[in-house]
Amino acid sequence: MTLLQTEGLTKRFGGLVAVDHVDLGIERGETRAIIGPNGAGKSTCINLITGLLEPTEGTVTFDSEDITHLEPYETVQRGMAKSFQTASIFPSMTVEENVKIAAFAAEHGSFQLNFLRDREKFPAVNAVVDEMLGAVQLSDSRDLEVGSLPYGDKRRLEIAIALAAEPELLLMDEPTAGMSPEETQSTVDLVEDLQEELGLTIVLVEHDMEIIFRVADRITVLNRGSVIAEGSPDEVQGDPQVQEAYLGGVEL
Amino acid sequence: MSEAPTDTAAAEGPARTDGGTVTASDAGGSGTALERLVELSKRESVVVIGSAIALLALPVLLIDVLGFVSTLLFGSTKLAGYEGLSALVLAFAIAVIGFDILLGYTELLSFGHAAFFGVAAYTAGIVSTQVSANPLVMVFIGIVVTAPLAVVIGFLSIRRSGVYFAVLTLTFGQMLYFYALGPGAWLTGGANGLTDLQADPLFGFALSDTLQDIYFDMTGSLLLDVPFARLSVEYLLLAAFTLAAIWLAYRIINSPYGLILSAIGENEQRVDFVGLDVFRYKLMAFVISAMFAGAGGALFAVHERIAGIYPGTLYWITSGDFVIMAVLGGTGSIAGPFLGALVFEYISNVVSSLSFVLFTGPLKGIFGEFTLNFGSIWRLVLGGVFVLVVAKFPDGIRGAISSAVEAADGRLTGSGGGGSAADSEVDVDPDPEPETDGGATERPASRDEETGGERR
Numbered sequence: 266m267t268l269l270q271t272e273g274l275t276k277r278f279g280g281l282v283a284v285d286h287v288d289l290g291i292e293r294g295e296t297r298a299i300i301g302p303n304g305a306g307k308s309t310c311i312n313l314i315t316g317l318l319e320p321t322e323g324t325v326t327f328d329s330e331d332i333t334h335l336e337p338y339e340t341v342q343r344g345m346a347k348s349f350q351t352a353s354i355f356p357s358m359t360v361e362e363n364v365k366i367a368a369f370a371a372e373h374g375s376f377q378l379n380f381l382r383d384r385e386k387f388p389a390v391n392a393v394v395d396e397m398l399g400a401v402q403l404s405d406s407r408d409l410e411v412g413s414l415p416y417g418d419k420r421r422l423e424i425a426i427a428l429a430a431e432p433e434l435l436l437m438d439e440p441t442a443g444m445s446p447e448e449t450q451s452t453v454d455l456v457e458d459l460q461e462e463l464g465l466t467i468v469l470v471e472h473d474m475e476i477i478f479r480v481a482d483r484i485t486v487l488n489r490g491s492v493i494a495e496g497s498p499d500e501v502q503g504d505p506q507v508q509e510a511y512l513g514g515v516e517l
Numbered sequence: 518m519s520e521a522p523t524d525t526a527a528a529e530g531p532a533r534t535d536g537g538t539v540t541a542s543d544a545g546g547s548g549t550a551l552e553r554l555v556e557l558s559k560r561e562s563v564v565v566i567g568s569a570i571a572l573l574a575l576p577v578l579l580i581d582v583l584g585f586v587s588t589l590l591f592g593s594t595k596l597a598g599y600e601g602l603s604a605l606v607l608a609f610a611i612a613v614i615g616f617d618i619l620l621g622y623t624e625l626l627s628f629g630h631a632a633f634f635g636v637a638a639y640t641a642g643i644v645s646t647q648v649s650a651n652p653l654v655m656v657f658i659g660i661v662v663t664a665p666l667a668v669v670i671g672f673l674s675i676r677r678s679g680v681y682f683a684v685l686t687l688t689f690g691q692m693l694y695f696y697a698l699g700p701g702a703w704l705t706g707g708a709n710g711l712t713d714l715q716a717d718p719l720f721g722f723a724l725s726d727t728l729q730d731i732y733f734d735m736t737g738s739l740l741l742d743v744p745f746a747r748l749s750v751e752y753l754l755l756a757a758f759t760l761a762a763i764w765l766a767y768r769i770i771n772s773p774y775g776l777i778l779s780a781i782g783e784n785e786q787r788v789d790f791v792g793l794d795v796f797r798y799k800l801m802a803f804v805i806s807a808m809f810a811g812a813g814g815a816l817f818a819v820h821e822r823i824a825g826i827y828p829g830t831l832y833w834i835t836s837g838d839f840v841i842m843a844v845l846g847g848t849g850s851i852a853g854p855f856l857g858a859l860v861f862e863y864i865s866n867v868v869s870s871l872s873f874v875l876f877t878g879p880l881k882g883i884f885g886e887f888t889l890n891f892g893s894i895w896r897l898v899l900g901g902v903f904v905l906v907v908a909k910f911p912d913g914i915r916g917a918i919s920s921a922v923e924a925a926d927g928r929l930t931g932s933g934g935g936g937s938a939a940d941s942e943v944d945v946d947p948d949p950e951p952e953t954d955g956g957a958t959e960r961p962a963s964r965d966e967e968t969g970g971e972r973r
């Protein structure tokens with residue numbers, strides 16, 4: 266069953282067509298990789314889906330609901346979460362507080378008037394925080410200020426924040442960018458765990474083909490805003506157009 | 518995990534958890550005597566009781582303590598505050614405590630909070646002659662009126678951020694100022710002010726009565742002449758509201774709400790992307806802070822019932838004063854705004870009345886007598902104080918005090934004398950086990966930081 270569907274999704278910035286009539290159908294439970302050279306429109310595509318950018322044309326349907334014109338907080342409340350290409354966190358707060366904010370949003374909805382109750386006294390929220398910190402192995406750092414964390418930990422915290430929103434669909438924009446090989450390894454392990462344990466649907470923008478072959482069920486290849494190929498990793502790798510546009514480049 | 522990064526200065530002492538650099542404040546529940554004290558001072562009961570005591574002591578500090586110091590220095594009490602100053606400080610403190618929920622936590626800089634302060638002051642004044650002169654009714658209606666006003670102004674301003682937000686709020690404030698001055702003069706008295714405010718006794722006691730008076734009326738005998746006996750009913754009314762404001766602010770800051778507001782201040786887009794409606798949270802913060810300003814304004818009207826209410830309460834300079842008080846005292850706290858209001862009002866009311874005779878004695882023969890008058894230049898004095906404090910301590914007076922306390926504590930424990938030093942040595946260590954996972958990272962924390970996000 267299709268969880269996410271875009272139809273004719275287009276975004277123009279002035280004369281530049283960053284995303285050009287993209288039809289993307291993501292099945293429930295699948296892990297989809299989106300690849301393409303720099304500037305292909307991958308991040309823009311994600312931003313259109315999450316509601317950060319308003320599409321010039323086209324529609325986005327999530328769980329049979331038209332979400333084209335919703336704000337990010339509304340799409341998150343409906344069950345999609347995003348981890349950012351560069352860690353987007355709350356640097357002067359502790360690890361625990363970072364995750365807690367997302368947990369409040371998941372437990373209490375987009376707005377609530379509970380401004381007189383001690384924030385430690387929400388057991389359901391604390392449970393979510395514990396679980397997510399455990400999932401990304403940051404439980405022992407929970408009281409540290411986030412700004413002082415090593416880069417890899419920040420990126421995993423970023424993922425924990427996204428997970429604390431309790432999403433059905435997780436959009437990850439280059440989750441391993443800037444990571445060391447060991448950090449990359451543990452992040453890929455994490456993604457595999459998420460697939461197995463939580464049954465999450467994942468859309469992953471990634472440059473590293475090794476990672477993609479390990480975790481992706483299907484691959485969509487973007488080039489200059491358009492989908493030029495889609496299929497299983499093996500099919501895509503053999504596609505001459507992809508070779509030309511992407512695999513033939515210096516990236517690999 | 519044996520190798521610890523040794524390049525950072527912080528990597529001494531107990532800082533050997535993996536990866537992240539440990540700052541001194543991370544040392545968990547237990548710690549030095551000072552840390553325990555700081556921990557204690559965050560408890561709700563301690564905050565409320567401590568504030569109550571401080572509020573009762575404030576007039577004593579302003580009048581008696583400063584009077585004593587001043588007498589020592591100058592042979593007169595010219596540095597002492599006066600009866601009404603403490604009440605004035607409280608009216609502004611309430612407004613600034615609320616203002617800081619917006620500035621210090623949500624990081625929204627409003628330049629129009631005089632609108633709420635002034636409208637509530639006028640409302641309380643008008644209520645006192647038209648509806649009820651019960652001070653509680655005046656204040657209650659004053660606060661209630663600010664809420665819808667804040668919803669409208671906030672709704673129209675909050676979609677913009679930064680300078681645009683500041684200028685929009687400024688504009689709304691100025692619109693109300695000019696309305697009060699001109700077209701609304703039938704209601705406000707225009708430039709002549711709203712005078713003849715009424716104020717009934719509160720629970721049977723006139724606002725100007727002191728505890729001494731009340732005691733005398735009831736028993737026919739005098740209380741001992743202790744400073745507390747001079748507290749007036751008016752001051753106690755303001756102190757009660759201040760205590761309520763402190764408690765409310767404490768509750769808000771420690772609720773999920775406070776966490777979310779701080780998060781908005783730090784990274785608004787991320788808050789959006791965890792599924793929270795940033796606009797509504799900001800609007801609520803705006804309305805809450807406006808209602809605090811309203812409480813301050815209405816109480817200001819009670820305090821100024823004899824002098825009257827003038828359009829200056831709505832003027833942009835009043836808005837600017839809130840900003841100065843908050844930053845001077847230290848944003849992002851409750852104590853900061855309070856201290857800011859205290860120092861601001863002290864300078865504006867006491868220092869401004871100072872005059873010094875220069876060139877006494879033989880010099881007088883040469884230069885003639887010259888009197889240095891602070892009157893109109895109190896803003897210059899204030900500006901100097903502001904620059905000195907804020908340049909050195911970004912967290913304002915509160916920051917200055919806490920670093921002074923830390924320095925004193927450091928000297929105490931550093932010299933190795935007394936039990937507290939021994940305590941700290943035993944207590945700092947008790948989380949010796951470095952984490953064993955924390956990711957496969959073995960590198961120093963200070964590595965590529967934010968810039969590392971780009972592909973290489």
Ligand SMILES: Nc1ncnc2c1ncn2[C@@H]1O[C@H](COP(=O)(O)OP(=O)(O)OP(=O)(O)O)[C@@H](O)[C@H]1O
Binds near residue numbers: 281302307
């Ligand atoms: N806000 C914007 N305004 C104008 N042009 C933009 C904007 N955002 C993206 N673009 C342009 O749209 C195109 C697609 O950008 P996008 O960031 O989606 O690429 P990408 O595939 O994510 O690339 P990368 O691999 O470098 O992250 C680029 O040419 C970019 O310069």
Ligand SMILES: [Mg+2]
Binds near residue numbers: 309
């Ligand atoms: Mg990108």
